Amino acid sequence: MxxxxxxxxxxxxxxxxxxxxxxxxxxxxxxxxxxxxxxxxxxxxxxxxxxxxxxxxxxATPTNQSANDFMLKAASGGMMEVTLGKLAQEKASNADVKAFGQKMVEDHSKANAELKTLAASKNVTLPVELIAEHQKHVDAMSKMSGADFDKHYMTMMVEDHQKDISEFEEASKNEDADVKGFASKTLPVLKMHLEMAQKANAKVSK
Missing domain, CATH: 1.20.5 (Single alpha-helices involved in coiled-coils or other helix-helix interfaces)
Known part of the structure; x- marks a missing residue:
């Protein structure tokens, strides 16, 4: 057991x-x-x-060299317009000049955002700083104020928008359909800016 x-x-x-x-x-x-x-x-x-x-x-939609160059320069130019527009609101003495500066900030900020989206869709890296051509205008006018600023700024705005319109008209014929569309859409705004600049410049240049 x-x-x-x-x-x-x-x-x-x-x-x-x-x-x-x-x-x-x-x-x-x-x-x-x-x-x-x-x-x-x-x-x-x-x-x-x-x-x-x-x-x-x-x-990403590829782009040609002329379209790429246009976007790079337009980006810097747009940033310059916003920067100078802010300076105008701060340093200008003429009410029309101040109002013009505010318009530049509003319209070019919108155009800059649209251009940024366009460039991103094509893997194009836009500049974050102004090119030398545009930076010199900011440097010069940041030292001015009052009537001197008004005259210099409005004269420069007339000349600058004349150049911009020419460049955007050229871009509106570009082979890149998206760049062509952006340029064509922005042209009427630039032409309106030129008319405003010419009127304000006529007042402050007397």
Whole structure:
């Protein structure tokens, strides 16, 4: 009877031990499977992000050199108009000059935003600083105030918008349809600015 009891205990111990090992093995396998799935998911996410970026670049509409040059110069010119417009509101003495400056800030800020969106769609990086040609005007007029500022600013605005209109008219014939559309849309605004500048300049130049 005693021998039978001891044998039964040994058999029970063996069965219990096997069950623990089996559970441990199953747990480890489950952990490995979870790790593998997580790794696969991470790789899949990474590939999706990469594929999205590549797709975005492929969808960008290429542009020609003349269109690219136009956007770069127009971006700097637009920033200059906003900067000088703010200076006019601060330093000008004539009410019409101040009003003109405010109009420049409003209209060119809007045009600058549209140009930025256009350039981004073509993977064109616009300048964040003024080119030398435009910076010299800001440097010169930042030292002026009152009547001197009024005369210098309005004379410069007449000449600058005449140049802008010529450049935008040329761009409105560009082979790039998007650049052509932007230039054509902005031209009437520039012509209105020129008329305003000529009227204000006539008053302050007397």
């Amino acid at each position: 005693r021998k039978l009891t001891i044998g039964s205990l040994l058999a029970f111990a063996l069965i219990t031990g096997f069950g623990c090992n089996s559970n441990k093995s199953n747990s480890e396998n489950a952990t490995d499977a979870t790790s593998t799935d997580a790794s696969s998911s991470a790789d899949s996410g990474s590939m999706t992000s990469s594929d999205t970026t590549a797709s975005s670049n492929m969808n």
